[in-house]
Amino acid sequence: MNRIVVGLKRAVDYNVRVRVKSDGSGVETDGVKMSINPFDEIALEEALRMRERGDAAEVIVVSIGGAEAQQQLRTGLAMGADRAILVTCDAVPPPLDRARVFHEIVKREEAGLVILGKQAIDDDNNQTGQMLAAVWGRPQATFASKVVLDGDKALVTREVDAGLETIEVELPAVITTDLRLNEPRYVKLPDIMKAKKKPLETLVFADLGIETSPPIEELTFEAPPARRKGIMVEDVAGLVSALRDKGLI
């Protein structure tokens, strides 16, 4: 396979305790740490390992967003990606249009495989990979915890509610990652220096000529209902009587 395309979304770091803005217009992002969506780091790691095993020639990282997403692309290049593409837009388009952007890039780059995260941990949509597979008319192997490439096929183990499911897909295909697929490598300082010289191409969303879909409108954000303050018990006997008081045993 020639090229693997990997999606890197810039998202609020997973350690951040997100707060809703007091006017309900969104969540607080000022001064909040931003990172590569954790599932996307795993996607990139998997692609890099494929290239290192000789299964692919090139790994291209793609982000759709504002200029600040360059930061995440540079991190991706430092991890080992060969090239980066930033698709700039004023507001990030809805998942279906993002899928169409990936489809456009897949065609331009003649990619043999696209690896995305199973979900972005900001919107928690879990849609883009499946939508790309649909518009591309290709297989999808979502929530992957193991991928074995075998010529023009991939054997993928998927984490499903009932256990581990295995499917075989013909390439090209879309794979989305689950957490146990691999452990992403750390970026070393010299790699960050080297990454500065790697190519980062910028495309403008509006120039791609992509058919757009009406987004689902976000009206207001609110904090989830807080749980009532609980009690602390001293010992197991106290726990048993507290459970009894609540009629739970």
Added chain:
Amino acid sequence: MAKVLVVAEHDGQALNPGTARTVAGAAALPDAEIAVAVFCGPASRVPAEAACLAPVGSVLCVASERNAAPLAAVIAPQLAALADDYDYVFGPSTTFGKDLMPRVAALLGVNQVSDLMSVEDARTFKRPVYAGNAIVTVRVPEGRKVVATVRTASWPAVGAGGSAAVEQRSPDVELPTHTRYVGLDAGDSDRPDLQTAHRVVSGGRALGSSENFDIVFALADKLGAAVGASRAAVDAGYVPNDMQVGQTGKIIAPELYVAIGISGAIQHLTGIKDAGTIVAINKDGEAPIFEVADIGLVADLFKAVPELTEAL
């Protein structure tokens, strides 16, 4: 009138309980008329079971060898074709629904409402974002089909007692051959199902080994509870992946949840926000799990849990 098509999830033998919860979400739409689509192998009992769900008006059975395994790439074009006659297409927010529904949405040219947790009006819904740390109210544009996954933990299952007609359908679409089902490695299923159990006992990294997890199983047996785990416990190989509770595992709403040796990371708490009573046993009094626990006990689990099991 809201014409809703709900896709059934099943294992070939029986409906997954997520289906009755998804139907409940559909029934919350104003003036809902609900049909359930069942994609299954030949001669399955599942369509008849779906016909018994109380608010269901009709069952569309699409039976063929190709539908014997739940492959999104195969089911999606058929479901999209059936959707022609409907305004809404709903699926459960289980791994089955999450895999399938966005593919259907894309074929229909629309975006999807993921994890629908409440219906405000015919086009306005609430859903969680940021691992449940914010709830957003969303509106689907007019003149478009509404495709959604329904957050099953938000909806109590509808009851049985219906008697819908079962219609056989065979949508005229080409099915892809690029995807092949190989098999499912399912955990043992003697215990109550984690997603629907009234009581759940979960263990975390602190258990230290799969042998030690017996402490958790013993308490669960005493309580008649299902067993869950944190990601750390699954990653360490103490228990299989299907036991993970949280943002990337199962979102559950039991009456009683007992967290043993679990710190209470945001991603874990996402999975238990709707639990009735949360009990936490942790040796660290500062552990974040105590911020959400209704009953907290600071103790060494290796001493406290066997003692609790004994006392029940």
